[in-house]
Amino acid sequence: MDELKPRPANSSPFTPLGFLERAATVYGDCPSVVYNTTTYTWAQTHRRCLQVASSLVSLGIKRGHVVSVVAPNVPAMYELHFAVPMAGAILNTVNTRLDARTISVLLRHSESKLIFVDSLSTSLVLESLSLFPSNVHRPRLVLITDDADADADADDKASSPTVDFFTTYEGMMMNGDERFKWIRPESEWDPMILNYTSGTTSSPKGVVHCHRGIFVITVDSLIEWSVPKQPVYLWTLPMFHANGWSFPWGMAAVGGTNICLRKLDASTVYSLIHKHNVTHMCGAPVVLNMLCNSPNNDPLKNPVQIMTAGAPPPAAVLSRTEALGFEVTHGYGLTETGGLVVSCAWKRQWNKLPATERARLKARQGVRTIGMTAVDVVDPDTGLSVKRDGLSLGEIVLRGGCLMLGYLRDPVGTSKCMRDDGWFYTGDVGVMHPDGYLEIKDRSKDVIISGGENLSSVEVESVLYMNPSVNEAAVVARPDEFWGETPCAFVSLKTTESTQKSPTEKDIIEFCRARLPHYMVPKTVVFKDELPKTSTGKIQKFVLREIAKAMGPSKRAASRM
Structure with missing residues (x-):
């Protein structure tokens, strides 16, 4: 040999x-x-x-x-x-x-x-x-x-x-x-x-x-989603989002028909589905919500396979989407993986379960795709796997052939996430269920996912601190029924003379809108006398996240606490 x-x-x-x-x-x-x-x-x-x-x-x-x-x-x-x-x-x-x-x-x-x-x-x-x-x-x-x-x-x-x-x-x-x-x-x-x-x-x-990684993720995605030859694929997912999760190359591999569209709105999507007999499409949970809330959302004559990822979709949204005739596949991936590397591999016996239970199971991110070597949830300090109890939190780690080569001109950033122990550390927090299915429970502290867009809370905070009236600022995710998450800013103001008018929520939002892309602008501003801190003076973001979560879906009105 x-x-x-x-x-x-x-x-x-x-x-x-x-x-x-x-x-x-x-x-x-x-x-x-x-x-x-x-x-x-x-x-x-x-x-x-x-x-x-x-x-x-x-x-x-x-x-x-x-x-x-x-x-x-x-x-x-x-x-x-x-x-x-x-x-x-x-x-x-x-x-x-x-x-x-x-x-x-x-x-x-x-x-x-x-x-x-x-x-x-x-x-x-x-x-x-x-x-x-x-x-x-x-x-x-x-x-x-x-x-x-x-x-x-x-x-x-x-x-x-x-x-x-x-x-x-x-x-x-x-x-x-x-x-x-x-x-x-x-x-x-x-x-x-x-x-x-x-x-x-x-x-x-x-x-x-590299070419190898893109080849692996493309073939892997086609197999995991069971894409047949000559599907009709509607481009509801922007191709600039991780190259459309590898499907530009995937559609060539299976000889599919790519239905392109410039602008995304529900009426156009439904019209193109009916006109071209669309069989497959992808999109963040915000797309699913848009389809559910459209006045044109009559049940489909033929089922359409839809892959969703980008943020954990609410079980209620999954249930409403499937009631319209869409067959939803839920996955997980990052820009660093080139596409989806975890998928909620569905078992036929689950179809016999009540709709609410099916939606709960499908809301989980799932198990590694066949092209991935390993996926785990570990204690970030010890590197040991957490308990498979659906409760023990840890960091999601990955290993496989589709992972990135690294970050351009950033060897330090590359080595921080691609460590010598052979794992890629995602920075995402999750749990592992007893049946081996992964579920995301939180995102890394500086990332908010709004409508499938990743945005840095640190950058939004830096703009808030540019406002001369702002003393302290912290930005966290707040639940939103349409976007999944939206930025929520907690702000304390500097002490001013009584004659000077304090900025309103609208003032703060307009200040940010002039300096940030619209999707990064806080949709909610909460004024507090002082932000909660640790004994070392660090702002306790986990406390603010709980407050934002308890506030429920985003509202336009200002709030003071």
């Missing part, structure tokens, strides 16, 4: 890019992408991606260069998941909900060489580039036009300063070589994807994934 070793014929690097090549052969005349009145086949999508990749190389894009894209779920966004790495470059999808200041920081940190910009995001990106220091090179811009977007605001279109763009996406595609030999990775460990975990500007966390 000693002479049997890896050879070139049996050790080709894993990469999900080959899925597109195969789709063009097997499903070449089948629909790949549908958007408004535009439909492409898999043969056309393959050719278009090769042409864009060819143009990128002709522009000087090389291995290891970062290419960014700021766009919603339009066809170009889908194609760039293949075209950019086919040019040997690293794809960076930017969250369109971020503000210009944050995007500017992320673009500089990534050293992006080129940015593809959707027509309705031009002013946002140009403002972010204007914040670059004069001695920092600015990336070139490519405009993604969208003539089919008839409902776009005419003033926005008219004000788009196209002079700042040296070409358009379609222009690059048409000028590219459809016979281009795409650049295969030299090693399956070559970087392929760069994603940022949140909108934090103080310490950007750029997650880098």
Whole structure:
């Protein structure tokens, strides 16, 4: 046996890019992408991606260069998941909900060489580039036009300063070589994807994934969700969210039809489900809640598989969603895992249980997917597993082939979470049930998940402290029936003269709105004479979390305590 070793014929690097090549052969005349009145086949999508990749190389894009894209779920966004790495470059999808200041920081940190910009995001990106220091090179811009977007605001279109763009996406595609030999990775460990975990500007966390990791999570996700050949997939999950949980590549692997949509609203979703006979879709719990609360929520004629993750969904929301005809699969993952690595693996005998009990079981995150090596809940100090009693809290740890290479230019941050004991420490708190199913009980102290968006409470607090009237500030998550969680700010004010008017809840919110992306702005402000502290002077956030939880779902009215 000693002479049997890896050879070139049996050790080709894993990469999900080959899925597109195969789709063009097997499903070449089948629909790949549908958007408004535009439909492409898999043969056309393959050719278009090769042409864009060819143009990128002709522009000087090389291995290891970062290419960014700021766009919603339009066809170009889908194609760039293949075209950019086919040019040997690293794809960076930017969250369109971020503000210009944050995007500017992320673009500089990534050293992006080129940015593809959707027509309705031009002013946002140009403002972010204007914040670059004069001695920092600015990336070139490519405009993604969208003539089919008839409902776009005419003033926005008219004000788009196209002079700042040296070409358009379609222009690059048409000028590219459809016979281009795409650049295969030299090693399956070559970087392929760069994603940022949140909108934090103080310490950007750029997650880098390799070809091997993306291949593993893509195949793993298809198997775990039991995705059949040629599904019809509706893009209700933003592709900039951890690359749509790997499904841009997954749909190519199974020859699916990608139904793209620019804006997410319940009436559009239901219309597209009926029009295209949608079979699969993904979304954060906020999407499930939106579908349940829509006036158009008549029960579906045919069941639709829906994967949800991003925040623990309330059992009541799961129950209402399934009553409409959606079959919900609940999972857990992070940007660092590239997709969902824990899933509530369903057992057929559970279907006989009452609806409330089924929803309770499905609200748990579940067990490791088959592509993961191990998942556990441990005491973060000792590293020992907690009791499997559904009560003992610990930190969720992971081990598997889809985990990130590490954080870009942050060896300290990488070593803190990927430790020598072989575990990746998520910072999430959970319990392990007697049947081996994992359930999240809390998030790491500085992270709030609102509508599937991770936001840093530390960054919101830093803005609150900029207000001259604020003495102390702490931000925690408050339950919200629509968003899952929203930021709740606890504030103590500085002592002022009686003649000086104290700021109101509205004043504090407006102050934050002028300095933060809207989804990071506190929805509730609670004024207190003094915030609770430990004996060493640290603010007791766990006390504030309990207060916010007891307050119930977010309300508009101010509260004083």
